[in-house]
Amino acid sequence: MDSKILQAQLLELIRRTSSRLPGDVVRSIEKGWRKEKKGSTAKYALKVVLDNIAMARDKSQPLCQDTGTIICYADLPAWCDEPTFKKAYERAVVQATKKGYLRQNSVDSITGKNSGNNLGPGNPAFHLHQTRARTLTVRMMLKGGGCENVGAQYTVPDTRIGAGRDLAGVRKCILDAVHQAQGKGCGPGILGVCIGGDRGAGYLASKEEFFREIDDANDDPRLARMERQIVKEANSLGIGPMGFGGSTTLLGCKITHRNRVPASFFVSVSYMCWAFRRDGFKLSEGGKITSWLYE
Amino acid sequence: MLLEAPFTEAKIRALEVGQMVEISGLVYTGRDAVHKYLHDGGKPPVNLINSIVYHCGPVVVQERGKWVVKAAGPTTSIREEPYQGPLMEQYKIRGVIGKGGMGPKTLEYCRKVGSVYFHAIGGAAQVLAEKVVAVEGVHMLEEFGSPEAIWEFRVERFPVVVTMDSHGRSLHEDVQAVSQAALDRLV
Numbered sequence: 042m043d044s045k046i047l048q049a050q051l052l053e054l055i056r057r058t059s060s061r062l063p064g065d066v067v068r069s070i071e072k073g074w075r076k077e078k079k080g081s082t083a084k085y086a087l088k089v090v091l092d093n094i095a096m097a098r099d100k101s102q103p104l105c106q107d108t109g110t111i112i113c114y115a116d117l118p119a120w121c122d123e124p125t126f127k128k129a130y131e132r133a134v135v136q137a138t139k140k141g142y143l144r145q146n147s148v149d150s151i152t153g154k155n156s157g158n159n160l161g162p163g164n165p166a167f168h169l170h171q172t173r174a175r176t177l178t179v180r181m182m183l184k185g186g187g188c189e190n191v192g193a194q195y196t197v198p199d200t201r202i203g204a205g206r207d208l209a210g211v212r213k214c215i216l217d218a219v220h221q222a223q224g225k226g227c228g229p230g231i232l233g234v235c236i237g238g239d240r241g242a243g244y245l246a247s248k249e250e251f252f253r254e255i256d257d258a259n260d261d262p263r264l265a266r267m268e269r270q271i272v273k274e275a276n277s278l279g280i281g282p283m284g285f286g287g288s289t290t291l292l293g294c295k296i297t298h299r300n301r302v303p304a305s306f307f308v309s310v311s312y313m314c315w316a317f318r319r320d321g322f323k324l325s326e327g328g329k330i331t332s333w334l335y336e
Numbered sequence: 337m338l339l340e341a342p343f344t345e346a347k348i349r350a351l352e353v354g355q356m357v358e359i360s361g362l363v364y365t366g367r368d369a370v371h372k373y374l375h376d377g378g379k380p381p382v383n384l385i386n387s388i389v390y391h392c393g394p395v396v397v398q399e400r401g402k403w404v405v406k407a408a409g410p411t412t413s414i415r416e417e418p419y420q421g422p423l424m425e426q427y428k429i430r431g432v433i434g435k436g437g438m439g440p441k442t443l444e445y446c447r448k449v450g451s452v453y454f455h456a457i458g459g460a461a462q463v464l465a466e467k468v469v470a471v472e473g474v475h476m477l478e479e480f481g482s483p484e485a486i487w488e489f490r491v492e493r494f495p496v497v498v499t500m501d502s503h504g505r506s507l508h509e510d511v512q513a514v515s516q517a518a519l520d521r522l523v
Contacts, residue, residue, distance in 0.1 A: 082497050085356060089457040089495065096462040106395050106407035106461040106483075141397040141406040145482050153369075155481030187412045187435070187458060203523070213523050220519050223512060225412055225436035227458035274522055278515040283458060284437065285497065286511050316459035 042120065044129050046328035051133035051179070053330075058181050058320040059108055059142045061098045063335035065254040066231075066292070066317045070094070073229055073282070073289030083287025087229075090282070090315055105227075105316040107185035108143040111165035112248070114180040116172035120326050123169055126177075130167075134159045143183075176331060180252055180321035188314040191226035192247075193218045194240060195308040206306050208267065211236055218310040219275045219291060224284015227314035231255065231293040232271070235309045238299030243309035250295035251313050252321075254335070264296045271296075282315075338493070343386050343430040345450040351498050353505045357454065358493040362472065363388045363433065367411055369484040370476070374427075375419040381475035382486060384427035388454075391416065391434030393483030395461075396471065403471040407461035408489070410435040413453070421445030437499055437508035446502050453500035455507075467494040 070090060077084035097104035111134060117126055135158045137143045147156045147164040159165065172178070195214040197204050202217045204210035215234055222230065233250035235243045259265035271294040281287025292315070301307070321334035339347060341361025351357065364382055366374075366389045374380060394408035413420075413434030420442045423429060430451050432438070435458035446452055456464060470490040477485040499507040 082354065082356065085497070086457050089460050089463055093457070093460040093463040096466070100462060102465075103395055103407040103461055105459040106393060106409050106465075107411065107459075108395070139397075141395050144393070144395045144407070148481075155483070157481070185459070190412065216519060216523060220515055223436070223508065223515070224458075225414060227435065277522070278518045280511060280515050283435065283455060284508060284511055285455070285499070286507070286514070314459055 042326055042328050044125060047121075047129040047324070048132050050322070050324055050328065050330060051130050052136050054179060054181060054320060054322055055133055055137040056101060056142045058183055058318050059103045059137070060101050061320070062094050062104065062317060063254070063319060065256055065335070066315075067094055069255045069292040070229070070315060073292065077282070077287050077289060081287060082285040083281040083289065086282040086285055087289065103142060103144065104318060105185055105314075106144055107187065108146055109183040109185040109318070110189065111143070111159060112168070112182040112184060113165050114168045116170050116174065116178040118172055118174055118177055118326070121177050126169065127167060130165065131160055134165055175326065177324040178321065179324065180334060181319065182251060183318040184248070185227070185314055185316065188226040188230065188312045191222035192244070192311045193221065194243065194310070197306045197308060208263070211308050212267065212271065214308040215271050215294070215310055216274060218312070219280070220278060222312055223280055226312040227316065228280065228284065229282055229289045229292045229315050231313040231317055232291065232295065233311040233313065234294065234296040236296065236298040237301040238307060238309070239301075239305065240307060242299055243307045244311065246297050246299055247309040247311040250297055251311070251317070251319060253295050255293040259296065264298070268294045268296055343388055345430065348430045348452055349450050349502050351452050351501055352503065353498055353501045353507050355498045357496050357498060359388065359433075359454070359496060360492050360494070361388070363390045363489050363491055363494070365390045365392045365394065365485070365487040365489065367391050367393050367484055368415055369480040370486055371416045371419040371423065374423055380427065382488065384429055386428055386430050388431040388433060389429055390489065391432065394465070394487060396482060396487065403474065405465045405468045405471060405489070408465040408468055409459055409461035410456040412436045413438050417441060424449045424451045433496055437506065443500050443504065443506050446500055447504045450502050452498055452502055454496035455499040456496050464494065467491050
């Protein structure tokens with residue numbers, strides 16, 4: 042494929058991700074808005090959120106000014122090797138930054154200097170895999186710093202919250218994370234949770250859960266039950282949108298698991314704000330977008 | 337209710353937790369780099385007396401020689417907790433706009449100085465950018481980069497909720513206590 046076409050399509054993916062929330066997210070926010078009490082600050086906050094979603098989509102501008110860490114997953118078919126893909130994506134990122142779809146968000150951790158174009162060590166964050174399929178699949182997420190900062194990794198047993206090495210303990214960790222986050226992660230939020238793994242794998246898997254749609258159900262009935270229970274319990278805490286109080290604290294909770302070594306038991310909780318920007322597409326070798334993954 | 341410049345102590349002292357307020361006038365953006373710089377004794381490039389500081393790292397681009405705000409929602413305020421109170425006192429900063437609320441130190445300075453914390457809707461970058469009617473200047477752009485620079489925003493009817501007032505009340509402390517009690521009952 043012509044790399045110019047690939048770059049143009051990736052730029053379109055970035056524009057769409059930054060300015061438009063997926064339907065499942067919008068529907069769940071609308072549901073929360075209907076539930077909140079008339080005249081409450083919670084209802085007011087969700088109304089501003091819904092207005093903002095519509096405005097960003099109509100103006101094709103960033104939904105949130107923190108366009109976050111750019112996280113890119115791609116399944117690469119034989120016709121698209123890694124260097125080709127990376128180069129095209131990086132060029133699309135630079136272009137998207139110039140156009141204001143993305144904020145200048147890549148800061149040198151030693152000098153504090155902003156690279157100004159969103160490129161730098163680890164930016165964007167690539168997760169690339171080969172595929173035998175004919176089409177190129179790209180998924181991306183923009184995850185803001187506010188919600189990233191309220192993520193938490195627990196080691197069980199945890200004596201502070203009385204969490205042991207079982208699912209009951211995991212539940213305590215997750216509810217504690219919601220309580221600690223209060224409104225600081227721009228709630229109502231969505232949780233991605235990984236039970237087990239090492240520290241790195243746990244956090245990574247917890248974030249990959251965000252590629253699931255809010256209203257889907259976990260294939261594992263134990264985890265499906267737990268996901269529903271966490272949402273219900275979190276919404277009874279009274280934290281509400283922005284931490285203003287109210288009944289819409291969590292829109293969803295997605296849980297996965299990884300095996301662990303006997304000595305370690307981590308519970309990794311990633312928090313995603315309501316400005317849940319994820320999108321993706323499938324691209325043919327001819328450069329045509331054959332489908333969008335989140336409508 | 338509408339809060340218009342000048343932001344005098346009397347107007348600020350009249351505000352109470354829970355009020356939905358619309359702000360009109362000049363506000364200055366300032367976030368991590370600016371707060372650290374001022375706290376370390378750096379001289380402010382703008383007059384902060386009776387000002388409102390906005391914790392915001394906007395997306396601003398230049399179009400035909402003019403600054404245009406593309407997105408301008410609040411950033412998390414708690415990171416400025418070590419600096420905010422003393423700076424409020426030193427420069428008589430009357431209000432801070434941000435998200436997520438601030439801690440007991442800032443709340444105490446709000447009471448002492450006559451200042452409040454305004455909570456903007458986190459993530460609502462478009463709704464809020466539309467309330468910025470003009471960019472009147474920018475400072476320290478070179479040193480700190482665009483998101484961390486001090487932008488002078490002329491805002492009109494900028495929507496916020498008072499979540500910490502000058503009478504010692506904090507909605508964040510209230511919600512924290514209520515949700516802690518609910519959590520204790522659950523687990």
